[in-house]
Amino acid sequence: xxxxxxxxxxxxxxxxxxxxxxxxxxxxxxxxxxxxxxxxxxxxxxxxxxxxxxxxxxxxxxxxxxxxxxxxxxxxxxxxxxxxxxxxxxxxxxxxxxxxxxxxxxxxxxxxxxxxxxxxxxxxxxxxxxxxxxxxxxxxxxxxxxxxxxxxxxxxxxxxxxxxxxxxxxxxxxxxxxxxxxxxxxxxxxxxxxxxxxxxxxxxxxxxxxxxxxxxxxxxxxxxxxxxxxxxxxxxxxxxxxxxxxxxxxxxxxxxxxxxxxxxxxxx
Amino acid sequence: xxxxxxxxxxxxxxxxxxxxxxxxxxxxxxxxxxxxxxxxxxxxxxxxxxxxxxxxxxxxxxxxxxxxxxxxxxxxxxxxxxxxxxxxxxxxxxxxxxxxxxxxxxxxxxxxxxxxxxxxxxxxxxxxxxxxxxxxxxxxxxxxxxxxxxxxxxxxxxxxxxxxxxxxxxxxxxxxxxxxxxxxxxxxxxxxxxxxxxxxxxxxxxxxxxxxxxxxxxxxxxxxxxxxxxxxxxxxxxxxxxxxxxxxxxxxxxxxxxxxxxxxxxxx
Numbered sequence: 001x002x003x004x005x006x007x008x009x010x011x012x013x014x015x016x017x018x019x020x021x022x023x024x025x026x027x028x029x030x031x032x033x034x035x036x037x038x039x040x041x042x043x044x045x046x047x048x049x050x051x052x053x054x055x056x057x058x059x060x061x062x063x064x065x066x067x068x069x070x071x072x073x074x075x076x077x078x079x080x081x082x083x084x085x086x087x088x089x090x091x092x093x094x095x096x097x098x099x100x101x102x103x104x105x106x107x108x109x110x111x112x113x114x115x116x117x118x119x120x121x122x123x124x125x126x127x128x129x130x131x132x133x134x135x136x137x138x139x140x141x142x143x144x145x146x147x148x149x150x151x152x153x154x155x156x157x158x159x160x161x162x163x164x165x166x167x168x169x170x171x172x173x174x175x176x177x178x179x180x181x182x183x184x185x186x187x188x189x190x191x192x193x194x195x196x197x198x199x200x201x202x203x204x205x206x207x208x209x210x211x212x213x214x215x216x217x218x219x220x221x222x223x224x225x226x227x228x229x230x231x232x233x234x235x236x237x238x239x240x241x242x243x244x245x246x247x248x249x250x251x252x253x254x255x256x257x258x259x260x261x262x263x264x265x266x267x268x
Numbered sequence: 269x270x271x272x273x274x275x276x277x278x279x280x281x282x283x284x285x286x287x288x289x290x291x292x293x294x295x296x297x298x299x300x301x302x303x304x305x306x307x308x309x310x311x312x313x314x315x316x317x318x319x320x321x322x323x324x325x326x327x328x329x330x331x332x333x334x335x336x337x338x339x340x341x342x343x344x345x346x347x348x349x350x351x352x353x354x355x356x357x358x359x360x361x362x363x364x365x366x367x368x369x370x371x372x373x374x375x376x377x378x379x380x381x382x383x384x385x386x387x388x389x390x391x392x393x394x395x396x397x398x399x400x401x402x403x404x405x406x407x408x409x410x411x412x413x414x415x416x417x418x419x420x421x422x423x424x425x426x427x428x429x430x431x432x433x434x435x436x437x438x439x440x441x442x443x444x445x446x447x448x449x450x451x452x453x454x455x456x457x458x459x460x461x462x463x464x465x466x467x468x469x470x471x472x473x474x475x476x477x478x479x480x481x482x483x484x485x486x487x488x489x490x491x492x493x494x495x496x497x498x499x500x501x502x503x504x505x506x507x508x509x510x511x512x513x514x515x516x517x518x519x520x521x522x523x524x525x526x527x528x529x530x531x532x533x534x535x536x
Contacts, residue, residue, distance in 0.1 A: 019287030
């Protein structure tokens with residue numbers, strides 16, 4: 001693998017040419033990359049599914065650890081591409097992946113987002129269904145770019161349906177929904193990003209005896225929810241206090257999960 | 269706009285970060301960029317649909333002309349991204365697009381491809397349906413990368429269906445199909461790239477009185493065709509002599525269209 005500490009990348013890199021790669025956005029706190037094992041597992045799953053040859057991940061982990069120690073706190077963004085070379089979709093099987101690691105400050109989200117919750121809208125932009133790419137955090141993100149362009153700052157997030165009408169996720173977050181006392185989160189078998197924080201919440205919920213069904217959800221079902229929250233690696237867990245003009249209350253289970261994430265040291 | 273004549277691009281460019289951009293692959297002959305008006309029209313359509321602010325395309329045309337004169341013959345690849353900056357899907361409306369122009373030799377396809385025709389296979393990889401991106405030559409190309417990885421060199425091209433079962437295109441080319449004496453080419457309203465050479469062939473066909481229907485086509489229909497050819501800017505027009513083991517003959521209309529493209533000066 002090739003680490004790019006420089007601020008530039010070759011124009012012949014397949015990351016630029018075709019979005020032929022993956023990324024991870026890692027929160028850093030106290031000099032440690034939070035949930036790194038989960039980030040790495042998703043990255044390796046992506047490499048396997050895209051046939052990107054990352055033979056030994058240990059130097060990557062060592063580099064991420066070192067950068068996190070340097071940074072202390074903030075965000076490490078990791079981009080891993082198939083590598084540089086050629087023109088045309090075909091690639092040599094022995095290409096050397098390119099790895100770009102960049103440091104960023106934590107986004108300055110209001111503390112109220114985590115405490116009182118956020119207002120959320122529906123996006124008109126739909127996600128296409130592609131099982132071969134579903135779950136991965138790959139570099140083909142035009143759908144998210146177009147969805148995020150639908151509003152300025154009035155909402156903290158926009159929820160997206162797929163072209164079949166299932167609610168999948170927010171533009172940058174995953175979604176948990178409560179009906180009565182039962183929780184569910186969208187199935188990501190056809191599209192969507194399997195968020196690292198989503199995985200952490202599912203595991204913590206199981207440990208706390210909170211059942212969460214992974215299933216298809218319609219827009220009507222989500223509008224009828226009596227509880228809703230969003231997750232990602234940087235925001236942690238944001239309760240939703242308003243969905244498309246409808247007020248929602250933040251329930252005890254949401255608070256319990258937030259506290260469990262905090263106690264586990266998963267929150268930036 | 270920012271022209272990159274250097275061989276590198278900032279890692280914060282949204283072309284790398286999200287595939288947030290477009291590209292064109294332009295054949296050059298006798299110092300001229302072939303079908304440039306059509307390439308530019310598709311690029312501008314893409315900019316409009318992705319809200320990429322390319323205010324005045326004249327400097328771009330001037331630059332492409334100059335590079336084509338320099339090159340004499342070969343390929344100019346143009347990548348246009350939304351520009352550099354930030355982390356996150358949102359973007360500032362006044363971003364300056366990045367333009368990368370690179371020179372490449374013409375691929376050394378055997379002359380037999382154009383003369384006797386090519387052998388073609390079916391890809392297992394399907395295209396997802398996304399009307400907001402359909403027709404554009406954008407930088408989100410993982411589906412083509414995965415499809416092209418299904419075979420090595422035994423076939424000149426692989427044909428792709430979408431997830432609904434419609435035949436859409438080849439991994440790098442468009443498709444024209446003949447039944448009896450009638451021609452058709454897939455509708456690209458849900459996915460696929462609206463190739464510049466496809467557009468040129470449609471216009472030439474109309475001028476020659478050859479009707480071509482733009483419509484949905486099933487795999488069974490394409491397997492039952494009595495004529496088939498592929499188009500793109502670099503290959504021009506390749507007749508298909510074998511589709512998934514089934515022999516096809518090259519019909520007179522295909523030859524007439526090939527000659528018309530040649531006479532129009534569209535072939536590299």
